[in-house]
Amino acid sequence: AEDARALLGGLARAEARVKAAAGEAQPLRIGFVSAALSAAVPDLLRGLSAGGLPTPQLQEMTTPQQLEALESGALDVGLLHPPARRLEGFEVRPLGRDPFWAALPSDHRLARRRALRFAEIAREPFILFPKAQGPALRETIKALAKDAGATLGVVAEAARAHSQLSLVAGGLGVGLVTRTTAAQLTIRGVTVVPLKDTAERLFVELHLLAEPQTVRRLSAFVPRSRRGSSGTGP
Known part of the structure; x- marks a missing residue:
């Protein structure tokens, strides 16, 4: 079944290349994880527009x-998280890492600290994202708590950073937010500490x-971020 899906996907991509060679400008079909909304998707949209595409x-x-979807030919481009299984005929381009910072209620005893x-x-x-949304990342957070001699206690889950931070603002608990998201999203009652x-x-x-x-x-439209840079976010 996987071989058949890969074959059909290859045929669909070949058909798209034939149309492109014939001068038929086809819009790219792009899938993206929510993390790409912070920088990669806006950069890509601006670049494609500037290029007249x-x-x-x-x-x-x-x-x-x-x-x-990439394997079946339903998508042309994926903006996704590693680790991802390798697909024959596809190339991977790392776009960078975005570190997480602590999001605290502004009246929290640690909120005035410069770093933690x-x-x-x-x-x-x-307050975290659902485990199904990022199982490997949740395991990392759990391991960090264990290393500190604690058991990770999750009192609420929300898929979106805005929702998570709103719950933090209400004093329900603390959260984690990427540096890029912290720079772009301000919620009254939340203080972000590196x-x-x-x-x-x-x-x-x-x-x-x-x-x-x-x-x-697409390389010119989505600059490669240096390791640890704020090129992407959740």
């Missing part, structure tokens, strides 16, 4: 959904996945 068809999808160690918030009640000891373990990473010629075509 058709407005792409955009769809928010999980990483597994994008992999399936994760151990200082490990025993706090947490975490100084988790940059190598607690981050969001984004990859662009497409056929090699498409990756080269």
